[in-house]
Each structure stands twice: as C-alpha cells, then as structure tokens.
Amino acid sequence: METSVSLPLEQDLLDDVVAKDKDYAFLHGIIMRTRQDPNSSEVICYAPHVLLPSPVPKRLFQQAVDVQKDFNLLLHGVTHDSDFITSSLKSAIQVDEFTRKLYEIYEEVYVNGTPAQPIQLALLRADYMFDAARGKETPADEMKLRQIEINTIASSFAGLGSQVSDLHRYNLRNLCESKKAASLSENRALSGLAQGLVEAWKLYKCDRAAILFLIEDVSQNIFDQRWLEYEIHKINPTIHTMRRKFSDVINRAKTEGDKLVIDGYEIAIVYFRYGYMPNQYVSEKEWEARLMVEKSRAIKCPSISYHLAGTKKVQQELSRVGAVERFQKYFSDGEAAVKRIRETFAGLYTLDMGSEGDATVKMALTDPDKYVLKPQREGGGNNIFGKDITSTLKDIGEDERRAEYILMDRIQPAIVSNYQIRCWTTTELIDMVSELGIFGAIICLLRTKNTGFDDGGVAAGAAVLDSPYLV
Ligand code: ADP
Ligand code: MG
Ligand code: MG
Structure with missing residues (x-):
C-alpha cells in the first residue's frame, strides 16, 4: 500500500516537515521519558511515531470498530463463566506458574468466594493486522482483518495515540494535503477510557474515594498515563487520582472492613498499568498485595477474571467450534454477532x-x-x-x-512505506507493517444483567505511534 503523498519526499521538504513535526509533538504532549533516564521528567523526547498516517482500508477499519462491542460482551460472558475459564486454563496452569498464581487468586475470590465488589471495569484494546496474503500486490479489497489479541490489562497508548491524529493532520497540511488532513478521523480513545473510569468511579458512590493508578517501577511512558489523569479531571475535577507502585501498596495499603485504603484515601478504582508480567512480582509480597486488592471493595480495572480472559490460552480456546456460540445469549443479535467475531479470527x-x-x-x-x-x-x-x-x-x-x-x-501483513521519527535517529523512508488497536470500555455487574457500554477509538503502537488514514 502507498500513502497518498508521493514518497520519498524531497530532502528540503522532509527536513522542514520533520522539524515542525518534532516541535508539534513536544508542545502537544506526544512525549516520553528517555530510556537512559526513565524515571526523570528532566530529560524527555518525543515518542517514536510515523510522520504520516498509514492507509487503512475503510471497510476493515469499520469492521474492527463494529465488532468491538461484540468482543466487549464476549469477554463479559467469559468472565462470568468460571467453568469456561477453568477448563480453558486447566493445562496451562499446571506448567505456567504466573498464570497459575493469577488463577489461584481468581479461584479464591470468585469461584470459592463471593467478591466484595460486583462491579467490574475493563478497558480493552483489541489489536488487528490486515492480512495481505499476496504481499505488496494485494489490493485493499482482498485484505482481511485478523485479530492478533485482545489486551485486558494495562492497554496503553490511548493518551499519546489520540494526539497523533492531530499531529498527522498538521503534517498533512504542511505538505499541502489539506483535503486529506480534513478527512482524518477523530481519535476518541482517550476520552472513551476516561469516561469508563469516571462512570465506574460514580458507581462506587463515595465522593472522597480516589482512583489509584498502579504504576511501573520504571515509568518511561508516564505521559500516556498523565493524559488519562487530565482527561478524568476534565470530566470531573473533584476526583482524586494517585499514582502508586506495588511497593507503596505493599507497605502502606490496608483494608478497613472491605474498603481499600492507602495514605488516608479510600480507593474506588485500582487501575492496573502494571502487574501483567512475572518479573513484576518480585516476591510473594506482590502476590499478597494483588490478592488484598482483589478481595477488597475497590473496583479493579481489570478484575482478575478479565485479566485471565485476556490470556492467549483463552483466546485459543474461544476459537474452537461452539465456544463463542456458548456466549450467544449476551448479544442482542446472537448468531450475527458470533459471525462478526469469528470473521476476525486467525x-x-x-x-x-x-x-x-x-x-x-x-x-x-x-x-x-x-x-x-x-x-x-x-x-x-x-x-x-x-x-x-x-x-x-x-x-x-x-x-x-x-x-x-x-x-x-x-499473518502476512500489508507493508506500508513511511518515515519513522525516533529520538537520535535519522529519519528515513522505511517499510513497515501496521497494527490497528481498537479500544473498548465495559462496566459490568457480576451475576446480574449486564449494563455495558462501549466506546471505540483507535491508536496503534507496538513500535511507533500512528493514526489511520482511511482509503
Ligand atoms: P503481546 O501480548 O506480548 O503484545 P501479541 O500476541 O500481541 O502479544 O504479539 C506480539 C507481537 O507479535 C504483535 O504485536 C505482532 O507484531 C506479532 N504477532 C503476534 N501474533 C502474530 C500473528 N499471528 N501473525 C503475525 N505477527 C504476529
Ligand atoms: Mg500485543
Ligand atoms: Mg498483549
């Protein structure tokens, strides 16, 4: 696929738009701390991104947006089906210690016990590639949307990604592509996720209670999270947000009755931006903290059931004949929803x-x-x-x-030529593949009728940030 501006750009023009791009990125918060100094905001650089929006077939983009609500409901169904979770993970937990430890918390709190908090919040990001089996020659109408995975914990880049659409609009205008610039779709990922957090906070029904971001020990991507904090405050400036590490939770959090309390604040929501990798649990203390949080009345984003529903093993088990069908009752148009979901499976x-x-x-x-x-x-x-x-x-x-x-x-993804803008790196035209991330938010009440909502926005980003230009 080709971007629509003719590439490569002449060097003078390239230098000019890249210089403008970098300054725009700084002034609009598309930034990261540096790898050398990942815990200091004294040294920052723009986040790695591409100069131009990557072409995305409109049909496939729309398909990904349309199926997001189905996936939200599917995962809602999975989290309510302990037989499905248990049988899906049965073999993996015998050999994978990390998944087993997560499962043990799940079993204690949700299977053998009754959770103190029936409300669950999940902020998901479904990632897709466009399968182009015939390589560069594949026409857009032959490409297929293929889901790579759904992230149910610590889905990142809604904050930075949302700003990238505006940056691309600006870059296209600088290349005299104002018509194209005007046609770029708005990215509502950030506002959607913030809205999810605020709605869940309201359901907790305690004005003084805070939203706790459980953060990494090394916070290179802090600004992506700050965007979310600011967006929450835009909706409701009275909500107290706080950033705490696992070690803070271990040392200072406690439960009073079933309330989770830290540093004098009752916690309405624990939003995990950490805790998804084995090396983030350095001792039993992290596991004890995770269990304490899960048992408490704080709303978890995600609950451990959503965390488990996002495992690769559950994804694979869901692809079996009859597995998605098992959750048909959660969809208003059962069979059609099952078909929409299945069509994205590799x-x-x-x-x-x-x-x-x-x-x-x-x-x-x-x-x-x-x-x-x-x-x-x-x-x-x-x-x-x-x-x-x-x-x-x-x-x-x-x-x-x-x-x-x-x-x-x-998947053999479509290849796109674009300029990568990375700190300390010369900007050159290179071949890249895109991964499209669609965000979804769902709030559900455990064991009662679902009251979900969703919001689909988009950001992409394993390696660099991008925005879609629909073709
Ligand atoms: P993680 O949870 O670690 O992000 P993913 O399943 O998303 O795991 O895989 C990581 C990366 O590997 C993806 O971003 C993608 O670049 C590549 N990848 C994963 N699955 C496939 C696939 N089926 N075909 C091609 N590339 C893949
Ligand atoms: Mg991934
Ligand atoms: Mg993942």
Missing part, C-alpha cells in the same frame, strides 16, 4: 498434551514460517517465529511444558 491451535496437540506440533514443524508460537505472556517480545519454533518444540519434546504455549497462524 487459526489458533492447542498444544495441550494429547493427540490434538501432537497434530499441532506436526503441523508447526512441517512449515514453521506459517505460524507464531505464543507463551502466556504480555508486553511484547515473547513470541517465537520461524526456525525458533522448530528448536523450541524439539527442545520441549514430549514434556508437559508444551501446554505453556499456543500456536497461531502467522
């Missing part, structure tokens, strides 16, 4: 011990380039591709550790 295969898993191994070893091997991990950089699939599966052999993974069809 092939997903179990690696559980047994004949089905054996067949998956055989398939993967025959043509490893056609697949991605995925462990139960979040945060990028954990997946296994190509030859490494062969060596990993051979290493594991007949061991039960195989069930830590699932296998997925590898």
Whole structure:
C-alpha cells in the first residue's frame, strides 16, 4: 500500500516537515521519558511515531470498530463463566506458574468466594493486522482483518495515540494535503477510557474515594498515563487520582472492613498499568498485595477474571467450534454477532498434551514460517517465529511444558512505506507493517444483567505511534 503523498519526499521538504513535526509533538504532549533516564521528567523526547498516517482500508477499519462491542460482551460472558475459564486454563496452569498464581487468586475470590465488589471495569484494546496474503500486490479489497489479541490489562497508548491524529493532520497540511488532513478521523480513545473510569468511579458512590493508578517501577511512558489523569479531571475535577507502585501498596495499603485504603484515601478504582508480567512480582509480597486488592471493595480495572480472559490460552480456546456460540445469549443479535467475531479470527491451535496437540506440533514443524508460537505472556517480545519454533518444540519434546504455549497462524501483513521519527535517529523512508488497536470500555455487574457500554477509538503502537488514514 502507498500513502497518498508521493514518497520519498524531497530532502528540503522532509527536513522542514520533520522539524515542525518534532516541535508539534513536544508542545502537544506526544512525549516520553528517555530510556537512559526513565524515571526523570528532566530529560524527555518525543515518542517514536510515523510522520504520516498509514492507509487503512475503510471497510476493515469499520469492521474492527463494529465488532468491538461484540468482543466487549464476549469477554463479559467469559468472565462470568468460571467453568469456561477453568477448563480453558486447566493445562496451562499446571506448567505456567504466573498464570497459575493469577488463577489461584481468581479461584479464591470468585469461584470459592463471593467478591466484595460486583462491579467490574475493563478497558480493552483489541489489536488487528490486515492480512495481505499476496504481499505488496494485494489490493485493499482482498485484505482481511485478523485479530492478533485482545489486551485486558494495562492497554496503553490511548493518551499519546489520540494526539497523533492531530499531529498527522498538521503534517498533512504542511505538505499541502489539506483535503486529506480534513478527512482524518477523530481519535476518541482517550476520552472513551476516561469516561469508563469516571462512570465506574460514580458507581462506587463515595465522593472522597480516589482512583489509584498502579504504576511501573520504571515509568518511561508516564505521559500516556498523565493524559488519562487530565482527561478524568476534565470530566470531573473533584476526583482524586494517585499514582502508586506495588511497593507503596505493599507497605502502606490496608483494608478497613472491605474498603481499600492507602495514605488516608479510600480507593474506588485500582487501575492496573502494571502487574501483567512475572518479573513484576518480585516476591510473594506482590502476590499478597494483588490478592488484598482483589478481595477488597475497590473496583479493579481489570478484575482478575478479565485479566485471565485476556490470556492467549483463552483466546485459543474461544476459537474452537461452539465456544463463542456458548456466549450467544449476551448479544442482542446472537448468531450475527458470533459471525462478526469469528470473521476476525486467525487459526489458533492447542498444544495441550494429547493427540490434538501432537497434530499441532506436526503441523508447526512441517512449515514453521506459517505460524507464531505464543507463551502466556504480555508486553511484547515473547513470541517465537520461524526456525525458533522448530528448536523450541524439539527442545520441549514430549514434556508437559508444551501446554505453556499456543500456536497461531502467522499473518502476512500489508507493508506500508513511511518515515519513522525516533529520538537520535535519522529519519528515513522505511517499510513497515501496521497494527490497528481498537479500544473498548465495559462496566459490568457480576451475576446480574449486564449494563455495558462501549466506546471505540483507535491508536496503534507496538513500535511507533500512528493514526489511520482511511482509503
Ligand atoms: P503481546 O501480548 O506480548 O503484545 P501479541 O500476541 O500481541 O502479544 O504479539 C506480539 C507481537 O507479535 C504483535 O504485536 C505482532 O507484531 C506479532 N504477532 C503476534 N501474533 C502474530 C500473528 N499471528 N501473525 C503475525 N505477527 C504476529
Ligand atoms: Mg498483549
Ligand atoms: Mg500485543
């Protein structure tokens, strides 16, 4: 696919628009702390992003937006179905300690107990690629929307991503592409997520209670989170927000009855921007803190059931014949919703011990380039591709550790040429692939009829921030 401005740009023009782009990014908060000094706001740089919006087929963008509400409701259904969660994760939790520890909290609070807080809030980001099986030659109308995953915890870049649409509008105007600039769609991801947090805060029904952001020890991406704080305050300036690390929660949070209290504040919502990777639980104390939070009356974003519903294993189990259908009652147009959801699925295969898993191994070893091997991990950089699939599966052999993974069809995404703007790096035209992230928010009441709402916005970003230009 080509962006519509003719590329490459002449060097003088490029230098000019890039200089303007960088200053705009600074002045509009598309910034990050630096890798060298990740806990200091004394040194910052613009966040890595592309100069121009990437072309996204309108049809596929609309499909992704339209199916978001279905996915919100599907996950709502999954979180209410402990049999489904338990049977889906049965094999993985035997070999994956991290998932097991999450599951144990889930079991204690939701399966064997009654949670103190029936309200759940989830801020999701469903990620997609556009499958272009015929490479660069693939026309837009042959491309297919393929879901990579749904993130149910710490979905990031709504804050920075929302500003990137405006930056791209500005850049296009500087390239005399004002018609195109005017046609860029507005990105409402940030306001949607803030609205989700504020609505949940209201349902907690305590004006003095705060929203606690559980943050990383190393906060390079702090400004993405600050945007969300500011947006919350735009809606309601009286809501107290606070940023606390796991160590703060461990040392100073306590429960009074079932209320969660820290530093004199009752907590209405614990919004997790951390706690999704094993190395973030350095000792048993982090697990104890997570359990205390889960048991408390604070609304969790996400609850541990949504966290588990976002695992790769649950994603794979949902792709089985009949699995999405199991949740049909949650949709107003049951069969049609199931079809919309299924249409976004890539092939997903179990690696559980047994004949089905054996067949998956055989398939993967025959043509490893056609697949991605995925462990139960979040945060990028954990997946296994190509030859490494062969060596990993051979290493594991007949061991039960195989069930830590699932296998997925590898998407051949459309390639787009664009300029990457990265700190300390020369800006050159390079080939890239895009991943589209659609945000969704859902508030639900456990064990009562669902009262959900959703809001779809968009941001993209594993590597760099982008905005879609619909073609
Ligand atoms: P994580 O939760 O760590 O982000 P993902 O499933 O999103 O895990 O995978 C991380 C990255 O790997 C994706 O952003 C994408 O670039 C690549 N990837 C994942 N699944 C596929 C796939 N099926 N085909 C092609 N690339 C993939
Ligand atoms: Mg993820
Ligand atoms: Mg991902």
